[in-house]
Amino acid sequence: MYKELKEYANELGKDFSLGEYLMLGGFAKILEFQSNESIKAYLKDFDNTVIINDLIARYNIKKPSFLKKLWIL
Structure with a gap:
């Protein structure tokens, strides 16, 4: 799941760390805020x-x- 979220973050031009994933969860929508x-x-x-x-x-x-x-x- 983290891998897919990381790929989506890259598509949006954002950085998303493993620490953020562990703290915020795997909801892809959070990358859009x-x-x-x-x-x-x-x-x-x-x-x-x-x-x-x-x-x-x-x-x-x-x-x-x-x-x-x-x-x-």
Whole structure:
């Protein structure tokens, strides 16, 4: 996966280190952002939409607002 991401970074004219891969993950979309703040916002949004919603649906959580508060901590 890192190899493909590195190739995509090269196509975009960007450098992407193994350390960045380990810290940020293998989401190719992060290479399209211009700032670290944008990357952080994207990853946080990913957490909030995909992971939280998956947990709520999978475990039939009755109080999703409580789970979201716990997730933020």
